[in-house]
Amino acid sequence: xxxxxxxxxxxxxxxxxxxxxxxxxxxxxxxxxxxxxxxxxxxxxxxxxxxxxxxxxxxxxxxxxxxxxxxxxxxxxxxxxxxxxxxxxxxxxxxxxxxxxxxxxxxxxxxxxxxxxxxxxxxxxxxxxxxxxxxxxxxxxxxxxxxxxxxxxxxxxxxxxxxxxxxxxxxxxxxxxxxxxxxxxxxxxxxxxxxxxxxxxxxxxxxxxxxxxxxxxxxxxxxxxxxxxxxxxxxxxxxxxxxxxxxxxxxxxxxxxxxxxxxxxxxxxxxxxxxxxxxxxxxxxxxxxxxxxxxxxxxxxxxxxxxxxxxxxxxxxxxxxxxxxxxxxxxxxxxxxxxxxxxxxxxxxxxxxxxxxxxxxx
Amino acid sequence: xxxxxxxxxxxxxxxxxxxxxxxxxxxxxxxxxxxxxxxxxxxxxxxxxxxxxxxxxxxxxxxxxxxxxxxxxxxxxxxxxxxxxxxxxxxxxxxxxxxxxxxxxxxxxxxxxxxxxxxxxxxxxxxxxxxxxxxxxxxxxxxxxxxxxxxxxxxxxxxxxxxxxxxxxxxxxxxxxxxxxxxxxxxxxxxxxxxxxxxxxxxxxxxxxxxxxxxxxxxxxxxxxxxxxxxxxxxxxxxxxxxxxxxxxxxxxxxxx
Numbered sequence: 001x002x003x004x005x006x007x008x009x010x011x012x013x014x015x016x017x018x019x020x021x022x023x024x025x026x027x028x029x030x031x032x033x034x035x036x037x038x039x040x041x042x043x044x045x046x047x048x049x050x051x052x053x054x055x056x057x058x059x060x061x062x063x064x065x066x067x068x069x070x071x072x073x074x075x076x077x078x079x080x081x082x083x084x085x086x087x088x089x090x091x092x093x094x095x096x097x098x099x100x101x102x103x104x105x106x107x108x109x110x111x112x113x114x115x116x117x118x119x120x121x122x123x124x125x126x127x128x129x130x131x132x133x134x135x136x137x138x139x140x141x142x143x144x145x146x147x148x149x150x151x152x153x154x155x156x157x158x159x160x161x162x163x164x165x166x167x168x169x170x171x172x173x174x175x176x177x178x179x180x181x182x183x184x185x186x187x188x189x190x191x192x193x194x195x196x197x198x199x200x201x202x203x204x205x206x207x208x209x210x211x212x213x214x215x216x217x218x219x220x221x222x223x224x225x226x227x228x229x230x231x232x233x234x235x236x237x238x239x240x241x242x243x244x245x246x247x248x249x250x251x252x253x254x255x256x257x258x259x260x261x262x263x264x265x266x267x268x269x270x271x272x273x274x275x276x277x278x279x280x281x282x283x284x285x286x287x288x289x290x291x292x293x294x295x296x297x298x299x300x301x302x303x304x305x306x307x308x309x310x311x312x313x314x315x316x317x318x319x320x321x322x323x324x325x326x327x328x329x330x331x332x333x334x335x336x337x338x339x340x341x342x343x344x345x346x347x348x349x350x351x352x353x354x355x356x357x358x359x360x361x362x
Numbered sequence: 363x364x365x366x367x368x369x370x371x372x373x374x375x376x377x378x379x380x381x382x383x384x385x386x387x388x389x390x391x392x393x394x395x396x397x398x399x400x401x402x403x404x405x406x407x408x409x410x411x412x413x414x415x416x417x418x419x420x421x422x423x424x425x426x427x428x429x430x431x432x433x434x435x436x437x438x439x440x441x442x443x444x445x446x447x448x449x450x451x452x453x454x455x456x457x458x459x460x461x462x463x464x465x466x467x468x469x470x471x472x473x474x475x476x477x478x479x480x481x482x483x484x485x486x487x488x489x490x491x492x493x494x495x496x497x498x499x500x501x502x503x504x505x506x507x508x509x510x511x512x513x514x515x516x517x518x519x520x521x522x523x524x525x526x527x528x529x530x531x532x533x534x535x536x537x538x539x540x541x542x543x544x545x546x547x548x549x550x551x552x553x554x555x556x557x558x559x560x561x562x563x564x565x566x567x568x569x570x571x572x573x574x575x576x577x578x579x580x581x582x583x584x585x586x587x588x589x590x591x592x593x594x595x596x597x598x599x600x601x602x603x604x605x606x607x608x609x610x611x612x613x614x615x616x617x618x619x
Contacts, residue, residue: 023458024454026454052458054453056450056483058479060479061447061453061479061480061483064443064450065453065454065457067441067444067454068451069454069455069457070454071454072421072455072459076454076458091444091447205439205440205441205455206421206439206459207418207419207421207439207459208417208437208438210418214436214437214440215439215440216433216440216441216442217440217441217442218424218433218442220430
C-alpha cells in the first residue's frame with residue numbers, strides 16, 4: 001500500500017531522512033526550518049532505525065559534528081536557514097576540501113543579515129558559487145514541491161557518496177512551511193561499516209585495523225604542489241558532475257516563444273503564469289533547473305535558438321540571471337523579475353513583467 | 363681484532379628492554395621545535411592507546427595550531443578539525459561510533475579561545491570522549507601571539523609590552539571552569555617537562571581513556587607545556603620558567619576526579 005501523508009515540507013524532509021537510512025542529524029533551531037529537528041526529536045528515529053539526532057549549541061558546532069560523523073563514512077544531515085547557513089560555511093568548505101559526503105538543507109529566508117523569517121531565494125550565489133572559502137562546489141538541488149523535499153533527501157545522499165562531496169537542498173520558507181500530499185519512500189536499511197567499504201571504498205576513519213594504512217581526513221596540504229594537485233583532482237570531479245548530474249524540468253518549452261527560468265517557489269508561480277499567458281495567446285514556457293549547480297546551461301542555450309527571450313524569475317535582486325545570461329550567451333535578451341525581503345511575487349505581477357519584456361522585444 | 367658491528371636486533375636479543383617506542387608513533391621526524399613538550403605528550407597518548415589494546419578502535423582529532431599535523435605522526439585513524447571545533451567533531455564521531463574511543467588533541471588557543479563554546483558544550487553534554495589540552499600560554503604555530511592562557515605581564519608578539527589584564531583580560535583557567543560541569547568525569551592538570559611529571563601525566567591519560575571505556579563522560583587532561591621558541595628562551599630556561607611562573611598560576615594535580 002502506498003504511504004501517502006499530508007505534511008509540511010520540513011517534516012517531509014525529516015521523515016525522508018529517516019527512511020533514507022540516515023545515520024545522524026545535527027542541527028540548531030532557526031525559523032523557518034525548526035520543524036526538521038522538532039519532527040526528528042518527536043519521532044525518536046533511534047528506536048526506528050538507530051539514527052542519531054542531536055541539537056547542537058550552534059550552527060558552527062552542528063556542521064562540525066556532521067564533519068566528524070561523515071568522516072566515519074556515515075549518512076549525515078544538517079539543516080538550517082540563511083543566517084545559520086552563513087555560520088556553517090566554514091565547515092562546508094572544510095568538508096568540500098576533505099571530500100566528505102553530507103546533506104545540508106537551506107530553507108531560505110530573506111536577507112541580508114537577520115533579514116526576515118519570510119521566504120527568499122537570495123542565497124543562490126552563496127549556494128552555487130561557493131559561499132565558503134576556496135575553490136569548491138556543492139551539488140545544489142532545488143525542490144519546488146513537498147514531494148521533492150522528500151525525494152531529494154535520498155537523491156542527495158546518493159550523489160554525496162557517489163562523488164564524496166557535500167550536497168545542498170536549496171529550498172525556501174514557503175516550501176518548508178506549506179503542507180502538501182507526499183508519497184513517502186520505503187524504509188532503506190542503514191549501512192554497516194563493512195557495507196560502506198564495499199560500496200564506496202575504504203576511506204573513512206572507523207579505527208585502523210592492522211590490515212590497512214591509517215585513514216586521515218584533512219583538508220590541509222602545507223606543500224603548494226600537493227595542494228594544487230588536490231585542487232586539480234577536485235576540479236576534475238566537478239567537471240564529471242557537470243557532465244553527468246544536470247537535472248531540470250522543461251515545462252511547455254517545445255512551442256514556447258518566451259521562456260521563464262525559475263526554481264523552487266518561483267517556479268511554482270511561473271507555472272501559473274504560463275497558464276495565464278496562454279489564456280491570452282502568449283506562448284510561454286518554463287525551464288526549471290532542478291540542479292542549480294551543475295546548472296542546465298546546454299538546454300537553455302538550445303532553447304535560445306527558438307525563444308525570443310528569457311525572464312529569470314527569482315525571489316532576490318537578480319542572481320541566477322547571471323547563469324542564464326552565460327548559458328544564453330547573447331543569443332536572446334535575458335531579463336530579471338524578482339521580489340525581495342520575504343515578498344512573494346504573484347502570477348499576475350510576473351505576467352505583467354513578461355508582457356513588458358515582450359513589448360520591448362517586439 | 364676489530365669489534366663486529368652490532369645490529370639493533372642483536373642488542374635487543376642480548377639485553378633487557380627498558381624502553382621501546384610505541385608502534386602507534388610513526389618513524390617520522392616530528393615537526394616541533396627541539397625542546398617542545400608536544401613530542402612527549404604525543405608519545406604518552408599513543409603509548410596508553412597501545413597498552414590498552416585499543417589502537418584499532420581509536421579515532422583521534424587534530425586541531426589547528428602547532429599540533430595541526432599530529433596525524434602525520436600518530437599511526438591511527440585521524441581527522442583534522444577546523445580551528446576550535448575538535449570537540450564538536452569528536453561528538454559527531456562518538457555519536458555514530460559509540461563503541462570506539464575518541465580523543466581530541468588541542469592547544470590553548472584552539473580549546474580556550476576560538477573553541478570555547480564547543481569545549482564547554484561537549485563537556486556539558488558529558489560526551490564520552492578524552493580531551494588532551496596542551497597549555498603553553500601562547501600561539502606557537504602563528505608565531506608567538508597572545509593566547510587566552512598567556513600570563514599577566516607575559517610578553518608575546520601581540521602583547522609586546524606584556525599582557526595587561528585591564529584591557530586584555532585574565533589568563534583563562536578553562537579546566538577549572540569545565541570541572542564544575544556535571545558531564546565532566548575527570549579534570550586534571552599535568553606537565554611533561556621532567557621525568558617525574560611525565561610518569562604522572564601518563565597515569566592521568568590512562569585514567570581518562572579508562573573513563574571512556576567505563577562510559578563515565580568527558581575527561582580532560584590539561585598538560586602545561588613550554589614553548590621555548592615562542593617564549594624566546596632556550597629549552598632549559600623555558601622549563602625553568604614554566605616551573606616558576608606557569609605552575610604558580612596553573613597548579614598541577616587533579617581538579618576533579
